[in-house]
Amino acid sequence: MVMARRVVAAGLGLFLCSGLAYGEPLKIGVLTDMSGVIADTVGRGSVIAAELAVSDAGGVVLGRPIEIVSADHQLKPDVGLTIARRWFDEDHVDAIADVPVSTIALGIQNLAHAKGKIALISGAGTLDLYGKSCSPTGFVWTFDTSVLPRATVLSAAESGVKKWFVVGPDYSFGHQMERAVADVVKETGGQLVGTRRAAIGTSDYASLLLAAQEARPDAIASSFAGHDGVLLIENAVEFGLLQKGMRIASLMLFDSDVHSLGLDRMKGIYTTTAFYWDTDDNTRSFAKRFSEKMGRPPSALQAGVYSSVTHYLKAVKAAGSTSGPEVAKKMHELPISDLTTPSARIRADGRVMRDMLLVQVKSPEESKAPWDYFKIVRRMKAEELMPEAPNPDCKLATQ
Structure with a gap:
């Protein structure tokens, strides 16, 4: 399996110059398809989208640098769960984003709930994610099968x-x-x-x-x-x-x-x-920055990663905590507003109500x-x- 990590450095220079000490990184894992049939719509682009969200947040939250880690789940539920367990138990990852393929997303959301972590599902859309398998720390961001x-x-x-x-x-x-x-x-x-x-x-x-x-x-x-x-x-x-x-x-x-x-x-x-990149000035602005790194505009799923990570980081700041349950509660309270999702909110079951x-x-x-x-x-x-x-x-x- 391919795994990568990167600290997004936007804003870090100013923070270092201030003389303040860093805490442990807040880590967000992008678990995605890097090599399978949907890699073009998620994959490396989802990682870039998460990095742009971190950059827009200033690279630091609650005095902690924000680190993006990523891995290819190879469209296999067992591989995805193995990676997620390692991230939560050994690497102290705080949230997992993207997670295309419903069977994998269900397992990751359940595991995140058990560990008190956040699941930001933008790449899967089974109704069970916000139905019989809903989670207080799980969110369905982009689409669903209804x-x-x-x-x-x-x-x-x-x-x-x-x-x-x-x-x-x-x-x-x-x-x-x-x-x-x-x-x-x-x-x-x-x-x-x-x-x-x-x-x-x-x-x-x-x-x-x-x-x-x-x-x-x-x-x-x-x-x-x-x-x-x-x-x-x-x-x-x-x-x-x-x-x-x-x-x-x-x-x-x-x-x-x-x-x-x-x-x-x-x-x-x-x-x-x-999401479509050429909808308005905000989407075009985001697409331009994304294209500079990826060579093409973002897909709706990649835009969903940006939006979900952006909202998660806003909630961490507003909650004054990285505790999964506390951040999840704040995510439900805050309206969603960013370059890709101008106006949305989260329903009680974790489904994002969006146009x-x-x-x-x-x-x-x-x-x-x-x-x-x-x-x-x-x-x-x-x-x-x-x-x-x-x-x-x-x-x-x-x-």
Whole structure:
């Protein structure tokens, strides 16, 4: 496994010149996918995002330098838990951020709760994280398996889409996405005409797309992410499905995915995202700094790491403590406001109540600059997509 550590030095020179002594570092671990199918949307970029958050906080909190450590969980729950235990027990890490893949995130959040530490989950979105497995020190920052389908299907229904076919990965995340699509389709008076699942890393989606084509839907909803999602769309283009007027609604699509396949093949596809770099002056400012280090703008998941670490550090300062439970309480109390998330709050179950953006992939003619890939169709308010009441399966929120 690959592990790295770095003290973010922004502001440290002034602190040293003041003559004050340092305490032990406050450590934040970025546990991510550095080499798998979603590494482009998290990975090194998530580490950079965390470092930018630390830099914006001045590099020091409560008289302690802030240190970022990182590791690749290799998409394996056992590897992720081994790293997290070492971080908590031996390296005295105070919080873990990112954690893509739901099965890994659930284990990390449970472990963090047991250790009195903070889990900042921006890379995973199973409902269980703020449902039956919710934690007083766990937070679901960027997306979940209810919000993405709801936003995408509601918007498509408004434009006349009635018949849906759902494809996705054959594990809990994909299953939850499938059920969520079915629920919203029913709510909008539509029809679910079929579903198909495939394992992560499938090399050919021809059988899924043939089944979809035979069902004659108005749209295919895909919850495949990363390289898997790109390959499915590539296969759909090769089959001529888009040319035949079938709509592809990708429930998880990032600008890095569009970059890898190209606007000519991706044009017209709809998706929902928590962040797009070219939304306003603040997002463009953040993207510029991020791009200077990464060579491209941040994904929504990487922006989620920045936002969650930023809010965590604000809460540490406000609480005057690094105690996990005390910081978590302050995180719930404080509003979320940063360059990537202008206005949000945390629900009692740990879910961040945030607006989402429905976007459409531009055509090559519409794109005017590098990474100018999405046009914003509409902003969907948190209240449209998420109930005010916490998840009833979260016992913490009902006590």
